[in-house]
Amino acid sequence: xxxxxxxxxxxxxNNTDNPGPGVPVIRSLKESELFDLRIIGLVYETLEPGIYMxxxxxxxxxxxxxxxxxxxxIERIEEIHQHEKIxxxxxxxxxxxxxxxKNEERLLSKGIHTFLPTMKQFQERDKDRLPEFGKKYGVxxxxxxxxxxxxxxxxxKEKFEYPVxxxxxxxxxxxxxxPEQVKQAFNKISSKWGLPVxxxxxxxxxxxxVIALGDGHGNTIAAVPMRKQYIxxxxxxWGGITLSDDKMLEITRSLIRKTNWKGGMELELIKTVEGDxxxxxxxxxxxxxxxxxxxxxxxxxxxxxxxxxxxxLAPMHSYHSGKMFxxxxxxxxxxxxxxxxxxxxGEI
Amino acid sequence: MKITDEVRISDNGFVFNSKTGDSFNLNPTGLELxxxxxxxxxxxxxxxxxxxxYDMEELRFEKDFYEFCALIKHHQITTVENPLxxx
Numbered sequence: 296x297x298x299x300x301x302x303x304x305x306x307x308x309n310n311t312d313n314p315g316p317g318v319p320v321i322r323s324l325k326e327s328e329l330f331d332l333r334i335i336g337l338v339y340e341t342l343e344p345g346i347y348m349x350x351x352x353x354x355x356x357x358x359x360x361x362x363x364x365x366x367x368x369i370e371r372i373e374e375i376h377q378h379e380k381i382x383x384x385x386x387x388x389x390x391x392x393x394x395x396x397k398n399e400e401r402l403l404s405k406g407i408h409t410f411l412p413t414m415k416q417f418q419e420r421d422k423d424r425l426p427e428f429g430k431k432y433g434v435x436x437x438x439x440x441x442x443x444x445x446x447x448x449x450x451x452k453e454k455f456e457y458p459v460x461x462x463x464x465x466x467x468x469x470x471x472x473x474p475e476q477v478k479q480a481f482n483k484i485s486s487k488w489g490l491p492v493x494x495x496x497x498x499x500x501x502x503x504x505v506i507a508l509g510d511g512h513g514n515t516i517a518a519v520p521m522r523k524q525y526i527x528x529x530x531x532x533w534g535g536i537t538l539s540d541d542k543m544l545e546i547t548r549s550l551i552r553k554t555n556w557k558g559g560m561e562l563e564l565i566k567t568v569e570g571d572x573x574x575x576x577x578x579x580x581x582x583x584x585x586x587x588x589x590x591x592x593x594x595x596x597x598x599x600x601x602x603x604x605x606x607x608l609a610p611m612h613s614y615h616s617g618k619m620f621x622x623x624x625x626x627x628x629x630x631x632x633x634x635x636x637x638x639x640x641g642e643i
Numbered sequence: 644m645k646i647t648d649e650v651r652i653s654d655n656g657f658v659f660n661s662k663t664g665d666s667f668n669l670n671p672t673g674l675e676l677x678x679x680x681x682x683x684x685x686x687x688x689x690x691x692x693x694x695x696x697y698d699m700e701e702l703r704f705e706k707d708f709y710e711f712c713a714l715i716k717h718h719q720i721t722t723v724e725n726p727l728x729x730x
Contacts, residue, residue: 522664536664538661539661
């Protein structure tokens with residue numbers, strides 16, 4: 296069978312201690328036997344490690360942060376597309392998804408395919424709307440309270456027992472045992488991520504995750520559950536193991552069916568000792584541990600690319616449970632010229 | 644008492660529960676015990692085997708056996724329909 300010649304642009308090459316999914320997504324695509332690949336790396340920072348990894352990308356371009364305006368970002372992508380003819384674009388950051396979703400049609404009109412959640416799907420699963428999401432789709436979620444100001448901290452004791460989780464709308468989470476600790480967390484989070492700050496009931500149990508891919512018509516094309524075995528101080532998985540848990544798969548399939556989820560996703564769940572599952576977060580993209588799913592038998596990035604190109608896929612059901620990943624850090628020696636080129640020219 | 648379907652027991656004493664992701668190391672006695680439980684043997688049968696093989700008092704065996712059973716149940720390695728039923 297001849298391979299499909301394809302150019303794929305990928306963001307999130309920041310394989311740091313808070314790793315983006317770009318590098319594992321590229322590794323997964325390179326393992327596909329279907330594609331004759333050309334990889335375009337898209338980076339925001341000149342020190343994203345993926346830039347310097349030999350053999351990872353064919354070309355790398357620096358792009359402007361979405362905060363500098365969606366139009367600037369999309370115009371830069373279009374400019375790159377003129378030279379590189381991008382077939383599929385896989386964005387891997389939460390913060391950039393909005394811009395790419397908003398411009399999905401514009402990109403497609405130029406021939407750049409994406410496979411992203413719809414705006415409704417993206418917004419519905421926002422952390423500050425999780426209780427409504429849980430109610431609508433029949434999944435248990437922790438009770439929560441959105442704080443618009445510090446004055447509301449006194450309301451916490453009426454609704455919850457301490458400790459509580461204090462979370463940012465996009466990122467960051469702290470456990471607080473009293474109002475004083477809530478105040479500290481509120482200040483840290485609101486200065487970084489804005490308001491509201493979300494107070495979430497603390498659910499005691501084990502954190503488990505599912506990586507999944509929905510085809511946009513209610514079908515779960517792939518799903519692999521995992522438990523973090525080693526967690527960094529930033530809460531990131533540095534080691535994990537695939538699980539054989541029918542209930543987690545059932546929750547995932549039910550959510551994808553009811554929401555008609557389109558694209559990659561990660562469900563973050565807490566499993567209590569009683570065996571109940573509470574959904575604490577949905578990340579609307581492929582997570583950084585995606586390569587574990589590939590190792591376990593489901594190449595999710597390959598399937599995502601095929602869906603983006605309009606193929607219809609049958610769901611993958613099997614995977615190996617008990618497959619582990621262990622992350623490691625590695626020093627790459629870089630010549631100054633390489634750094635200089637990306638810093639000065641914005642491409643390499 | 645039944646070993647949970649998702650549990651894998653290696654001959655070297657490594658026990659892995661693929662539902663929870665937990666793994667445990669058993670010593671040779673623990674391995675022997677869990678293998679007998681996995682074979683579906685009840686308390687009386689396992690007690691007779693152990694008393695025949697080892698120089699130990701029956702009461703001591705009973706205490707250690709139930710302690711072991713409580714531990715593996717706590718770690719979801721076994722399922723027991725009636726919590727008082729260890730047979």
